[in-house]
Amino acid sequence: MPVSATRRLIGAxxxxxxxxxxxxxxxxxxxxxxxxxxxxxxxxxxxxxLSPQRLERITDFFNAEVTNGKISGAIVLIQRRGKQxxxxxxxxxxxxxxxxxxSDAIFRIFSMTKPVTSIAAMLLVDDGKLKLDDPVxxxxxxFANTQVGVETKGENxxxxxxxxxxxxxxxxxxxxxxxxxxxxxxxxxxxxxxxYKNADIYADGTDNAAVAEKIARLPLAEQPGTLWDYGxxxxxxxxxxxxxxxxxxxxxxxxxxxDPLGMKDxxxxxxxxxxxxxxxxxxxxxxxxxxxxxxxxxxxxKWEPGTSGLLTTIGDFSRLSQMLLNGGELDGKRYLKPEIFxxxxxxxxxxxxxxxxxxxxxxxxxxxxGLG
Numbered sequence: 479m480p481v482s483a484t485r486r487l488i489g490a491x492x493x494x495x496x497x498x499x500x501x502x503x504x505x506x507x508x509x510x511x512x513x514x515x516x517x518x519x520x521x522x523x524x525x526x527x528l529s530p531q532r533l534e535r536i537t538d539f540f541n542a543e544v545t546n547g548k549i550s551g552a553i554v555l556i557q558r559r560g561k562q563x564x565x566x567x568x569x570x571x572x573x574x575x576x577x578x579x580x581s582d583a584i585f586r587i588f589s590m591t592k593p594v595t596s597i598a599a600m601l602l603v604d605d606g607k608l609k610l611d612d613p614v615x616x617x618x619x620x621f622a623n624t625q626v627g628v629e630t631k632g633e634n635x636x637x638x639x640x641x642x643x644x645x646x647x648x649x650x651x652x653x654x655x656x657x658x659x660x661x662x663x664x665x666x667x668x669x670x671x672x673x674y675k676n677a678d679i680y681a682d683g684t685d686n687a688a689v690a691e692k693i694a695r696l697p698l699a700e701q702p703g704t705l706w707d708y709g710x711x712x713x714x715x716x717x718x719x720x721x722x723x724x725x726x727x728x729x730x731x732x733x734x735x736x737d738p739l740g741m742k743d744x745x746x747x748x749x750x751x752x753x754x755x756x757x758x759x760x761x762x763x764x765x766x767x768x769x770x771x772x773x774x775x776x777x778x779x780k781w782e783p784g785t786s787g788l789l790t791t792i793g794d795f796s797r798l799s800q801m802l803l804n805g806g807e808l809d810g811k812r813y814l815k816p817e818i819f820x821x822x823x824x825x826x827x828x829x830x831x832x833x834x835x836x837x838x839x840x841x842x843x844x845x846x847x848g849l850g
Contacts, residue, residue, distance in 0.1 A: 596850020627697030716784030
């Protein structure tokens with residue numbers, strides 16, 4: 479569906495599919511808007527309906543993916559202006575049990591947990607309890623002592639890590655726009671990333687408080703506010719939310735977001751054994767979770783990460799996505815004030831700000847990055 483270059487990418491066509499080991503959720507709905515007179519792109523007329531014949535190309539594609547053994551199954555939902563235009567399921571929830579894919583299947587959504595954590599934090603901003611320019615150390619004091627790791631060469635020519643002071647504190651905004659200098663350790667081979675890889679952040683029995691303290695003791699990969707660097711920032715933000723709210727991350731999200739939105743199947747684990755059959759499983763030959771964080775969705779954990787870990791259904795996630803597409807409200811209930819929502823969904827990196835993109839800028843050319 480051609481749309482203008484000013485398309486919005488914040489809303490709501492979840493595609494839940496489980497394959498290749500990461501069980502991704504992609505948000506693909508774009509709202510068609512009028513192109514300017516000098517735009518070279520065709521627009522999809524705002525009053526037009528979607529073509530059933532062209533939508534069937536989606537059916538053909540996913541049927542082939544299942545038939546060729548590339549994925550176990552998928553659910554695809556396309557909504558236009560809040561109305562369902564296409565909704566189909568494919569394949570199996572679990573090929574080992576033969577359970578067919580169903581509309582209430584429960585998926586692990588991995589990094590699509592991050593925008594949920596971001597929305598939760600913006601609820602606190604809306605409440606006046608959190609400010610984007612607050613230093614993280616205001617809520618987690620150990621971050622006042624964080625330093626930046628700079629690689630230099632030792633006398634024998636091998637790389638060594640020199641620790642230098644922060645030029646300014648890490649802020650809440652840094653956490654949300656991935657400019658805190660807090661990386662992941664499962665990609666890249668710098669000494670700082672190696673330190674994160676060896677820190678055993680995913681240790682059994684951990685929780686958000688312990689994870690934040692562990693990260694605070696690790697060196698930053700760069701000075702705060704200088705580079706978009708995808709990593710554990712949202713895990714730190716999760717702890718900030720807990721400190722301010724006095725609740726666990728999930729308890730706060732359930733009270734303020736999941737229950738009001740009717741997201742009854744969104745959680746960090748499936749508590750009822752009778753519902754285990756609904757959990758989407760990857761192909762048996764495809765269990766290499768390269769992040770090192772493969773959580774059992776049937777098991778309760780003390781750690782409720784801000785970066786990953788949530789489980790949800792196509793129905794639940796589409797309600798969250800539609801709320802975003804509506805500018806922060808759904809079914810007559812407003813979740814974020816318009817100005818707060820606008821701040822969250824504006825671009826917060828170059829060229830809008832001085833935060834550079836770097837060599838690992840995963841959104842890609844032509845795309846900015848908002849708060850979470």
